Amino acid sequence: MAKEIYSVFTxxxxxxxxxxVPNSYFKDHRFYDSKGNRYVKENGEVQDGEESADKVSQISxxxxxxxAKEDQNTSDLAYEAAKNCLESSDTDPETLDGITVAQNFGxxxxxxxxxxxxxxxxxxxxxYLKIKNPKTICYDLxxxxxxxxxxxxxxxxxxxxxxxxxxxxxxxxxxxxxxxPHDRDITLYSAGAGAGLLEARLSEKPVGILSYSxxxxxxxxxxxxxxxxxxxxxxxxxxxxxxxxxxxxxKYAAKTVPLVVQEALEKAEITDIKDVKKILIHQANARxxxxxxxxxxxxxxxxxxxxxxxxxxxxxxxxxxxxVATLPTLLDLIRKKELAGHELKPHxxxxxxxxxxxxxxxxxxxRFPKN
Numbered sequence: 587m588a589k590e591i592y593s594v595f596t597x598x599x600x601x602x603x604x605x606x607v608p609n610s611y612f613k614d615h616r617f618y619d620s621k622g623n624r625y626v627k628e629n630g631e632v633q634d635g636e637e638s639a640d641k642v643s644q645i646s647x648x649x650x651x652x653x654a655k656e657d658q659n660t661s662d663l664a665y666e667a668a669k670n671c672l673e674s675s676d677t678d679p680e681t682l683d684g685i686t687v688a689q690n691f692g693x694x695x696x697x698x699x700x701x702x703x704x705x706x707x708x709x710x711x712x713x714y715l716k717i718k719n720p721k722t723i724c725y726d727l728x729x730x731x732x733x734x735x736x737x738x739x740x741x742x743x744x745x746x747x748x749x750x751x752x753x754x755x756x757x758x759x760x761x762x763x764x765x766x767p768h769d770r771d772i773t774l775y776s777a778g779a780g781a782g783l784l785e786a787r788l789s790e791k792p793v794g795i796l797s798y799s800x801x802x803x804x805x806x807x808x809x810x811x812x813x814x815x816x817x818x819x820x821x822x823x824x825x826x827x828x829x830x831x832x833x834x835x836x837k838y839a840a841k842t843v844p845l846v847v848q849e850a851l852e853k854a855e856i857t858d859i860k861d862v863k864k865i866l867i868h869q870a871n872a873r874x875x876x877x878x879x880x881x882x883x884x885x886x887x888x889x890x891x892x893x894x895x896x897x898x899x900x901x902x903x904x905x906x907x908x909x910v911a912t913l914p915t916l917l918d919l920i921r922k923k924e925l926a927g928h929e930l931k932p933h934x935x936x937x938x939x940x941x942x943x944x945x946x947x948x949x950x951x952x953r954f955p956k957n
Contacts, residue, residue, distance in 0.1 A: 593742040594794035594955050597675025597783035598918035601666035601758075602905065603652040609639035609773070617770040618817040620829070625770065639773040647872030651776035651906025654760045659693040659702075661710040663779035664758035667914070668711050671754065671781040674922075679715045683750035684723045686741060687711060688733030688757040688910040690943070691764050692726075699763070699825055711756065730811065731868050731942025732800075733757060733910040735950060738782065738938075742795045745786045756781040757910030766827035768818030774870065775828075776906030780914025793955045797853035799846045800948035803838070810835045811943035836874050839941045843867075843949075844882040847939050850949040859886040861935050862897070862951075864920070864928070868912050868940035869902040878939070899928045913938055932956045 615635030617625055625633040625641070633641070643649060654663060664687050672679055685708045692703035693710075705713075708724035729736040734757030741753040761775035787794060813826040851859070859882070867875050875898060883893050901916055908915065917938075919925040930936065932954055939949040 589788040589790050591746055591748065592787050592789050592792065592794040593745045593784045594787045595782050595917070596785045597671045597677055598914065598921050599667045599669070599671025599674060599781040600915045600918040601663045601670065601779040602915065603654045603658070603663065603777050605653040605655060607651050607653050607776075608649070609643060610636050612636055612639045612773055616768060616818065618768050618819070620817060622817060622819055638770045642770055642773045645871060645873050646774055647900070647903050648774060648906050649903050651762075651773070652778055652908070653762050654777040656696040659695060660689055660691070660758045660760050661693050661707045663760070663777065664689070664707055664756045665711050665714040667758065667779035667781040668715060668754060668756055671783055672715075675783055677752075677783060679717045680719045682717065682719070682722045682752055682754055684741065684744065684753040685712050686725060686727055686737040686753065686755045688727045688729065688737045688755070689759055690728055690730065690733065690909065691759070694760060694763045696763070707758070729942075730944045730946050731870065731909045731912070732940035732946045732948045734780065734914050735938050735940045735948045736800065736946070738784065738795070738950060739798045739800065739948065741784045742798070745784060751786040753784050754781060755784060755914070757912075757914050759909040759911055761828070761907065761909055764828045766816045766818070766829065768816050768821060769827065769829060771830060771832065774907045776908045778905060778908035778911035778915055780911045780918055782914050782917060787955065789955075792854070793953050796856075796951040796953055797850050798948065798950045799850035799853060800946070801846060803842070803945045807838055807945040810838065810945060835945075836871070836877075838945060839874055839947075840877040840881055843878045843939055843941050843947055844885055846947045847882055847937055847949040848885055850951055851937070854951045856935070856951060859883060859888065862937055863934040864930065864936040865898045866913055866916050866936055866938050867898060868942065869900060870907045872900060872902055875900070896927060899925055901925070909942070913940060930954055
């Protein structure tokens with residue numbers, strides 16, 4: 587049997603900001619809904635910020651989120667994740683054919699809300715790594731929360747075509763700096779960065795990235811995540827913040843993500859969902875992720891009580907929603923055996939899946955190689 591080119595992860599890395607933000611951090615926040623009304627408790631009294639954060643936590647499962655330090659930007663987190671990935675895989679940065687940084691808002695400094703995207707964050711990472719090789723091609727990718735996985739898909743296409751042998755894909759974000767301080771959804775968001783190094787490998791049997799599926803729904807769904815002015819009555823009306831229609835997004839994702847995952851598995855000629863060892867999914871809301879997995883297994887005729895207990899590793903309770911950083915951080919934690927109760931062995935099949943602004947969804951089945 588002739589050997590084919592496949593893309594495999596030979597290294598991963600992460601940057602988890604040290605600043606831990608519990609629900610009590612929001613105690614003095616005044617939260618409003620989109621109509622300008624304060625949230626109230628069952629007895630009619632106005633909720634304080636911590637109570638609102640606790641309410642959101644009941645659905646999201648977020649107990650602690652991470653914020654970047656005041657002197658850190660998104661590109662700094664991306665660089666730390668890249669350095670960690672290259673050092674842990676003993677990779678010479680000069681051998682990279684490309685660097686892709688998935689991000690959505692560029693560098694936004696602690697004291698300035700204006701987005702800085704020139705030069706690109708990928709170019710900044712290459713500069714920080716002191717790479718001189720002009721053939722290390724850099725670009726940023728904006729695809730919402732699925733951006734890192736879309737970068738992996740694009741890197742795989744370059745590798746499969748023979749155009750590249752080694753590409754670093756990074757996801758980095760500081761979402762806490764683009765969120766409305768008067769919208770309680772701010773309690774969901776966090777900062778972080780993760781990186782994955784994809785390399786070409788010749789193999790007779792399918793290994794690494796087996797297939798992919800992606801879609802963009804914009805006819806009705808484009809503005810479920812959007813930039814708008816603050817919900818706060820006294821806030822600066824010139825500043826725009828990230829807002830979302832949470833309930834509509836929940837319904838859309840719970841229904842549509844399983845379709846994309848199933849399509850990706852079918853492309854890889856995987857017909858039995860029980861062959862999947864882990865589902866590594868973007869974590870914005872624990873209840874949503876549970877609904878997605880439930881609906882996916884339902885498509886294969888499997889009851890909820892038959893779904894493997896540890897099929898979906900979760901980090902959202904202590905990392906929050908770090909957007910494009912979620913999946914690569916999760917992968918690195920498992921590869922380095924830093925996530926209790928979860929490990930991946932040679933030949934294990936996993937599925938990556940993500941959903942986010944756009945609305946965009948993607949999925950990638952991946953089989954771990956022998957080494």
